[in-house]
Amino acid sequence: MGFSAVARVTDESWTACAVHDRVSFGLDAGGQLDLRTTLCFESRAARQPIVVDDFEMHPLYRNHHTPRLYGLRSYISVPIVLPDGSYFGNLCAIDSQPASVANSRTLAIFESFASLIAAQLANDRATQGVYAALSQEREVAKLREQFIAVLGHDLRNPLSAISYAAQSLIAQSSEPLSMKAGQRIQSAVQRMSRLIEDVMDFARGRLGAGMSVSMREEADLTSPLRAVIAELAETHRPREVLEEIHIAGPIRCDVIRLQQLVSNLLGNAIAYGDVDTPIVVRAHSSHGQLMITVTNGGTPIAPENLKRIFEPYWRPAQRSSVGGLGLGLYICHEIVKAHGGTLEVRSTNEAGTCFTARLPLR
Numbered sequence: 001m002g003f004s005a006v007a008r009v010t011d012e013s014w015t016a017c018a019v020h021d022r023v024s025f026g027l028d029a030g031g032q033l034d035l036r037t038t039l040c041f042e043s044r045a046a047r048q049p050i051v052v053d054d055f056e057m058h059p060l061y062r063n064h065h066t067p068r069l070y071g072l073r074s075y076i077s078v079p080i081v082l083p084d085g086s087y088f089g090n091l092c093a094i095d096s097q098p099a100s101v102a103n104s105r106t107l108a109i110f111e112s113f114a115s116l117i118a119a120q121l122a123n124d125r126a127t128q129g130v131y132a133a134l135s136q137e138r139e140v141a142k143l144r145e146q147f148i149a150v151l152g153h154d155l156r157n158p159l160s161a162i163s164y165a166a167q168s169l170i171a172q173s174s175e176p177l178s179m180k181a182g183q184r185i186q187s188a189v190q191r192m193s194r195l196i197e198d199v200m201d202f203a204r205g206r207l208g209a210g211m212s213v214s215m216r217e218e219a220d221l222t223s224p225l226r227a228v229i230a231e232l233a234e235t236h237r238p239r240e241v242l243e244e245i246h247i248a249g250p251i252r253c254d255v256i257r258l259q260q261l262v263s264n265l266l267g268n269a270i271a272y273g274d275v276d277t278p279i280v281v282r283a284h285s286s287h288g289q290l291m292i293t294v295t296n297g298g299t300p301i302a303p304e305n306l307k308r309i310f311e312p313y314w315r316p317a318q319r320s321s322v323g324g325l326g327l328g329l330y331i332c333h334e335i336v337k338a339h340g341g342t343l344e345v346r347s348t349n350e351a352g353t354c355f356t357a358r359l360p361l362r
Contacts, residue, residue, distance in 0.1 A: 001074065001093035001101075003027075006117060009040045009089040017089070023096065039066050040077055040090040047087070049078045051107060054098035074099035078110040082118050091117060155196055163189040197260075198327040201334070202312055211334040213254040215362075221251045221258070221290075222283075228259045229281055232266050239270055240278040247285045252362045257335045258292075264328040265294040265355050274298035277352070288361050289341075295354040301347040309345060332357070 002023030008015045014033045021027070035041050039061075043050045052058050052075040055067040066072065077092035091114045093101075100106070166189060169182035201211060218224075222245050233241040262281065269279045277297030284291060301309065305316050312330040332355070336343040341359035 001076070001099060002095045002097075004091075004093035006080070006091055007040060007089045009035070009044050009087070014038050014040055015089075025094075037066060037069055039064070039075060040092060043077045043079055043090055044087060047079055047081070049076070049107060049110070051076045051102040053100055053102045057098075070094070071096050073097050074101055076101045076106070076110055078107070078114045080114045080118050080121075083122050088118060088121055090114075155192075159189060159192055159196070163193075198331055201331050202327050211257070211331075211338040213257050213335070213338045215252055215254055215339075217250045217252050218255050219250045221247050221253065221255060224255050224259050225262055225281075225283055225292075228263050229266060232263065232270065236270050239275065241266070241270075242278050242280045244280065244282045245284070247283055247290065249285070251285065251290060253290070253339060253359065254335075257338070261332050261335045261357060262292065262294070264332045265292075265357075268328055268355075269294050269296035269353070272296070272298065273353070285361060290359045290361060292357045292359075293354055295352050297352040300349055301345070301353055306345060306347065310343070329355075 002021075003025040004020045005016045005027070006018045008017055012035060014035045016027055016029050016031045016033075019025075019027060019029055019031075027033070039050050050061075052061055052067075054073050055062055055064070055075070056073065061067065067075070072094050074095045074097065075092070077090045080088040080091055082088055091110055093110075163186065166182045166185035170179055170186065173179050173182065225245060225247075226243065229241060229243050233239070262283075266279065266281060273279055273296030280293075280295045282291075282293045282295075302316070308314050310329050310333040313326045315326045333343050336357045336359060339359045340362075341357060343355065343357045345353065345355050347353040
């Protein structure tokens, strides 16, 4: 056949989507024909193929306006119907000479191609729908994270006012009950501040800025780490926290972030570890890396949960009642990543649960 096309056929239009023209018919992809000058109009109405070997010999179509208008002798047109039953258009071929197309073999070939085209169109539409939904979800997530970032920022000012009022209450009151109330308020403010910082760190990371670090040479990293450990150990007495810190020489790092790393890992061990087993915090530098580990006893983490433990807002279902936002370990992972290192976890009945951060010495 001299000319063939995949056509989009609607109630009002005939549009060529793809063409193969060997006879200079003059219609390119995107070109249109008056729908009522084509036999596709009738094929669409009947949802049936139209096949003609020679219009001059055909009892039904020999006087039809379409072959006279376009100078046709042979013709085949097969509907393209999508899997959901909607009509897309037609796969058709024409020629100015008679051809043997009105046979079961040729018709079966055209119908097979029409089915393949329909399946591909349906797949493309489904893919486009997935992409559109994904794009919309990403936009919603971005707006959500922007909202979280703005909210976290705006909460700082009223929280500072509450902290100042609590400090004044503690300093100016001589009554034990008032001082105790001020201390409780101050403790709550500190907890809220940590939660806000976690949310801000999460939002910055998710919005593309990544975890911010301020790298510089620290001559003494031991004292800042010990200060964080001592603060948490004092707050959670009588939990036993042991430390083994051996860091030689200056370390290039963000000391505030490493304090946050140790604080989050130790806080996680306190929250989930066995209360009768000491928590051990180790930090040492050797072989070109700084290694920090936090180990606690207790029920091991299930293998399926280990794969998700660094995801934001996630915690095992049986531990959902523990306070916090579920961002601590995610932020630990981002801090280590920002230092060019790795964070991993191992958990067994025999050795307990151990988080290990390895940071390159630079």
